[in-house]
Amino acid sequence: MARIDPLISALAQRDKLDTEERTLLGALPFYQRKYGRGEEIVSVFSRPTHSCLVLSGITGRELFLKDGRRQVALLQVPGDFVDLHGLLLKQMDHSVVAMTDCETMFIPHTAVYNLIASAPHLGRLLWLLTLIDAAILRERVLSIGRRSAPQNLAHLICELYSRLETVGLVGEGRIELPLTQAQLADVLGLSMVHVNRSLKNLRNEGLLSWQQSSVEIPDFQRLAEFSDFDPIYLQLTPEPR
Amino acid sequence: MARIDPLISALAQRDKLDTEERTLLGALPFYQRKYGRGEEIVSVFSRPTHSCLVLSGITGRELFLKDGRRQVALLQVPGDFVDLHGLLLKQMDHSVVAMTDCETMFIPHTAVYNLIASAPHLGRLLWLLTLIDAAILRERVLSIGRRSAPQNLAHLICELYSRLETVGLVGEGRIELPLTQAQLADVLGLSMVHVNRSLKNLRNEGLLSWQQSSVEIPDFQRLAEFSDFDPIYLQLTPEPR
DNA sequence: CGTCAGATTGATATTCATCAAGATCGGTGG
DNA sequence: CCACCGATCTTGATGAATATCAATCTGACG
Numbered sequence: 396m397a398r399i400d401p402l403i404s405a406l407a408q409r410d411k412l413d414t415e416e417r418t419l420l421g422a423l424p425f426y427q428r429k430y431g432r433g434e435e436i437v438s439v440f441s442r443p444t445h446s447c448l449v450l451s452g453i454t455g456r457e458l459f460l461k462d463g464r465r466q467v468a469l470l471q472v473p474g475d476f477v478d479l480h481g482l483l484l485k486q487m488d489h490s491v492v493a494m495t496d497c498e499t500m501f502i503p504h505t506a507v508y509n510l511i512a513s514a515p516h517l518g519r520l521l522w523l524l525t526l527i528d529a530a531i532l533r534e535r536v537l538s539i540g541r542r543s544a545p546q547n548l549a550h551l552i553c554e555l556y557s558r559l560e561t562v563g564l565v566g567e568g569r570i571e572l573p574l575t576q577a578q579l580a581d582v583l584g585l586s587m588v589h590v591n592r593s594l595k596n597l598r599n600e601g602l603l604s605w606q607q608s609s610v611e612i613p614d615f616q617r618l619a620e621f622s623d624f625d626p627i628y629l630q631l632t633p634e635p636r
Numbered sequence: 637m638a639r640i641d642p643l644i645s646a647l648a649q650r651d652k653l654d655t656e657e658r659t660l661l662g663a664l665p666f667y668q669r670k671y672g673r674g675e676e677i678v679s680v681f682s683r684p685t686h687s688c689l690v691l692s693g694i695t696g697r698e699l700f701l702k703d704g705r706r707q708v709a710l711l712q713v714p715g716d717f718v719d720l721h722g723l724l725l726k727q728m729d730h731s732v733v734a735m736t737d738c739e740t741m742f743i744p745h746t747a748v749y750n751l752i753a754s755a756p757h758l759g760r761l762l763w764l765l766t767l768i769d770a771a772i773l774r775e776r777v778l779s780i781g782r783r784s785a786p787q788n789l790a791h792l793i794c795e796l797y798s799r800l801e802t803v804g805l806v807g808e809g810r811i812e813l814p815l816t817q818a819q820l821a822d823v824l825g826l827s828m829v830h831v832n833r834s835l836k837n838l839r840n841e842g843l844l845s846w847q848q849s850s851v852e853i854p855d856f857q858r859l860a861e862f863s864d865f866d867p868i869y870l871q872l873t874p875e876p877r
Numbered sequence: 878c879g880t881c882a883g884a885t886t887g888a889t890a891t892t893c894a895t896c897a898a899g900a901t902c903g904g905t906g907g
Numbered sequence: 908c909c910a911c912c913g914a915t916c917t918t919g920a921t922g923a924a925t926a927t928c929a930a931t932c933t934g935a936c937g
Binding site: 543544585586587588589592 | 892893894895896
């Protein structure tokens with residue numbers, strides 16, 4: 396399996412890719428790099444020259460308040476382009492951190508620019524990926540703003556389940572989520588203690604079980620129902636774009 | 637002043653536009669339409685054929701829970717492209733609503749496609765606009781997740797002040813914000829009563845005064861300090877992109 | 878003058894954060 | 908093998924932030 400494959404499957408999930416497009420993607424120059432949990436991959440205020448793609452593990456976009464409190468705006472899973480944003484934003488307004496140990500792949504901006512110029516359709520699909528990013532953020536705003544803590548948590552699990560499913564990382568109603576409750580708290584906008592209790596709540600309801608880093612969801616429909624999860628915003632159906 | 641001017645100034649704020657690009661933008665076909673407060677401009681699940689630009693007034697992207705509770709993920713001001721998203725998302729995952737009476741301009745997707753094809757640089761700038769949308773959403777997540785209610789409110793005011801400033805809608809430390817407290821509550825992820833009290837709090841601190849629909853900010857720096865506002869995420873400095 | 882939407886206030890309930898203390902568990906060195 | 912250690916999870920107690928409910932007040936307007 397080529398290293399670029401998670402990206403190809405993420406794109407192919409949203410529109411047909413012809414052979415030439417696959418070839419172009421496969422020909423992108425890159426280098427790989429590993430990060431340990433907690434390491435910063437892209438720094439706020441930096442001016443990236445490469446775009447980063449997650450190959451394995453989970454990363455997150457993090458923001459800080461002056462007093463040091465943290466909010467993780469969004470989690471990223473394999474196949475996600477982590478900072479396509481840097482391409483146009485020039486200066487980062489947030490940082491990207493490894494939430495777990497992970498492998499990443501860096502592609503020079505110049506190569507991405509050339510790709511977009513020679514294959515506008517691929518350019519639109521990369522644009523689409525950033526729009527899906529924004530759609531996920533809108534759902535986070537809804538979750539944090541209006542859902543109860545347990546629903547917020549359940550919705551996040553449903554979302555990660557669906558996203559991991561599209562890259563083949565779901566096995567028998569089970570996903571690997573090696574996140575601590577403190578990290579979850581920063582994603583959910585809650586305190587660590589409250590995450591613990593919300594989790595207990597979901598466990599008691601039989602909505603999921605969480606042992607080690609493995610989350611088991613006995614009945615996805617029930618969890619989706621409980622958290623009001625509708626995957627439409629993930630744009631998982633192919634359309635000509 | 638041509639109708640497309642708010643967009644041109646939004647773009648010119650982020651990068652140089654040459655004469656030809658301005659001409660292309662000015663030549664875009666469009667029709668105009670007015671909406672009254674509360675009217676839906678783009679419906680969730682719809683498949684837009686036109687992209688909508690706000691000319692005057694304030695619109696918002698709204699999401700609903702099954703029980704009917706609402707969250708407004710993001711507000712839009714004149715010059716903002718309201719659903720560039722529809723261009724690639726195909727099916728809307730949220731709706732756009734007029735928060736106040738407003739005037740809008742609709743441009744056929746085909747024309748936008750042609751524009752992007754013939755002027756890739758403009759295409760990148762439109763992409764950039766959607767990235768700024770996402771950056772604003774990240775800040776909303778931070779505000780709702782980690783800031784106190786008064787800070788959340790103050791941060792929103794700072795942001796709107798900055799955004800309105802770039803389109804020339806700030807006069808003497810004062811912006812027009814004809815929103816009810818119930819609408820603000822849906823933006824801030826708070827209850828209406830709590831918005832009222834947070835507002836009182838800011839008034840008592842002398843951070844702002846709000847009469848009718850006019851918000852006066854005696855000392856922007858103090859308000860920014862209080863709410864931890866840093867406009868970097870709005871990308872207000874021109875860069876070659 | 879009556880009406881209506883919106884703003885304000887008080888009283889109370891719920892949710893969530895904070896603080897502090899154990900409990901659990903995988904590693905690690907003796 | 909065992910004792911210890913640090914990180915994480917769990918729980919209880921308490922307090923602060925926020926929601927909800929129910930009036931009342933205000934001002935615009937027919």
